[in-house]
Amino acid sequence: MKNCLVVDDSKVIRKVARHILESLDLTVSEAVDGQDALTQCEAAAPDVVLLDWNMPVMSGMEFLQALSTAKVSARPKIIFCTTENGISHIKAAVEAGADEYVMKPFDRETLESKLSIVGVI
Amino acid sequence: MTLSTDSSSRGAARIFSGLLEARTGQILSESRAWRMETALKPVMRANGVADMDELATRLLGNRDPRLEEEVVNALLNNESSFFRDLQIFDMINRHILPSFAERRERVLRIWSAGCSTGQEVYSLAIQLRNDAARWRGWRIEILATDISTAAIDQARSGIFSQMDVQRGLAVGDLIKWFEPAGDNWRASPELRRMIDFRTDNLFEPKAPSGDYDLLLCRNVLLYFTPERRQEVFRLMTRHSHDRSVLLLGAGETVIGHSDDFIPHPEFRGGYGRRPEAAHNSEGIRRAV
Numbered sequence: 001m002k003n004c005l006v007v008d009d010s011k012v013i014r015k016v017a018r019h020i021l022e023s024l025d026l027t028v029s030e031a032v033d034g035q036d037a038l039t040q041c042e043a044a045a046p047d048v049v050l051l052d053w054n055m056p057v058m059s060g061m062e063f064l065q066a067l068s069t070a071k072v073s074a075r076p077k078i079i080f081c082t083t084e085n086g087i088s089h090i091k092a093a094v095e096a097g098a099d100e101y102v103m104k105p106f107d108r109e110t111l112e113s114k115l116s117i118v119g120v121i
Numbered sequence: 122m123t124l125s126t127d128s129s130s131r132g133a134a135r136i137f138s139g140l141l142e143a144r145t146g147q148i149l150s151e152s153r154a155w156r157m158e159t160a161l162k163p164v165m166r167a168n169g170v171a172d173m174d175e176l177a178t179r180l181l182g183n184r185d186p187r188l189e190e191e192v193v194n195a196l197l198n199n200e201s202s203f204f205r206d207l208q209i210f211d212m213i214n215r216h217i218l219p220s221f222a223e224r225r226e227r228v229l230r231i232w233s234a235g236c237s238t239g240q241e242v243y244s245l246a247i248q249l250r251n252d253a254a255r256w257r258g259w260r261i262e263i264l265a266t267d268i269s270t271a272a273i274d275q276a277r278s279g280i281f282s283q284m285d286v287q288r289g290l291a292v293g294d295l296i297k298w299f300e301p302a303g304d305n306w307r308a309s310p311e312l313r314r315m316i317d318f319r320t321d322n323l324f325e326p327k328a329p330s331g332d333y334d335l336l337l338c339r340n341v342l343l344y345f346t347p348e349r350r351q352e353v354f355r356l357m358t359r360h361s362h363d364r365s366v367l368l369l370g371a372g373e374t375v376i377g378h379s380d381d382f383i384p385h386p387e388f389r390g391g392y393g394r395r396p397e398a399a400h401n402s403e404g405i406r407r408a409v
Contacts, residue, residue, distance in 0.1 A: 085283065086301070087296065087300070087301050090292060090295070090296060091296055094292060094293065094296065098292070099292075100291070100292050101292040101295075102287060103283050103287060106287070107284070109202075109288055110284065110287040110288060113202070113287065113288045113289050114287070116207060117207075117289075117291050
């Protein structure tokens with residue numbers, strides 16, 4: 001069973017994402033910011049990271065940059081999941097190495113589609 | 122919300138079902154019938170109508186073509202998404218389209234019958250544009266038809282909601298082929314120019330002309346009676362040639378409805394026209 005790390009400072013978003021992801025047969029772990037996510041990735045890399053943009057301590061973009069030099073066993077797929085819905089943000093995320101991009105609000109179908117595109121399900 | 126069960130509302134529902142069948146050939150299945158009241162709510166609101174009975178009365182009393190069209194549009198299922206059934210689009214991209222690219226005449230003709238709001242043909246157009254080198258110097262004609270005027274209007278506009286563009290469309294294609302339009306996204310002029318969207322009825326067809334290399338009629342036949350399905354297949358036979366590929370929706374089949382098409386020997390899930398299938402329309406031949 002593949003693992004998804006949900007990185008979001010909102011408990012509600014993490015809960016909603018977990019509910020959807022578990023219904024898609026993924027195991028789910030959670031991180032409250034980019035630093036927490038990086039620590040978890042170094043301990044055990046997930047298959048995919050669902051990544052918020054704006055978070056305290058370390059943002060999603062900072063996490064993405066840090067991940068490129070971090071010691072991880074395998075690079076996870078990165079799906080940004082954010083309220084930053086402008087095209088300049090989307091382009092910046094892709095240029096920084098994001099594999100996919102989800103504009104909040106999202107639903108099950110959206111997550112399922114993006115996970116399918118990156119080959120996780 | 123479920124359909125009211127009193128006899129007058131059941132009568133109204135029968136009137137709407139009858140109108141839909143008369144105009145489109147579609148049968149309302151149980152699963153769609155129970156959503157009828159919800160589907161018609163916007164029409165009732167826009168026309169100041171209190172309930173389904175009043176709407177039915179107005180339809181019968183006034184013979185208002187505009188209102189009839191609004192009701193039909195509301196009852197049609199326009200659900201669609203980009204790259205719906207990824208494996209089918211993968212097969213189109215990797216195998217079916219390249220098989221056409223090998224031939225001498227540099228014309229590719231595609232028909233999407235029942236294109237709904239256009240996501241399927243925009244997906245095809247994206248695939249073709251992403252493979253521009255292969256198709257350089259080719260004339261590519263994409264016809265996309267649907268019975269719903271509302272769906273065709275939306276498809277032609279190329280405008281899709283944020284939710285729409287997140288279903289099936291990879292972010293790379295979003296950036297490359299769409300531009301922000303307020304809270305929505307709009308397909309680029311280059312994509313829109315590739316597709317000829319037409320409102321058309323499969324049982325009184327005016328839009329298709331000549332033969333098509335790739336015919337898509339996906340998630341359309343399930344709404345028709347067996348007799349109507351046979352009629353659609355006869356239309357597909359008339360507008361195909363011996364190397365055409367026909368693609369249907371998951372769960373749809375030619376088996377029991379047409380002897381003209383057989384499972385394609387190369388493209389799993391696709392159908393090819395039986396070589397001896399009669400080209401039974403007068404004067405319709407490859408137009409290119």
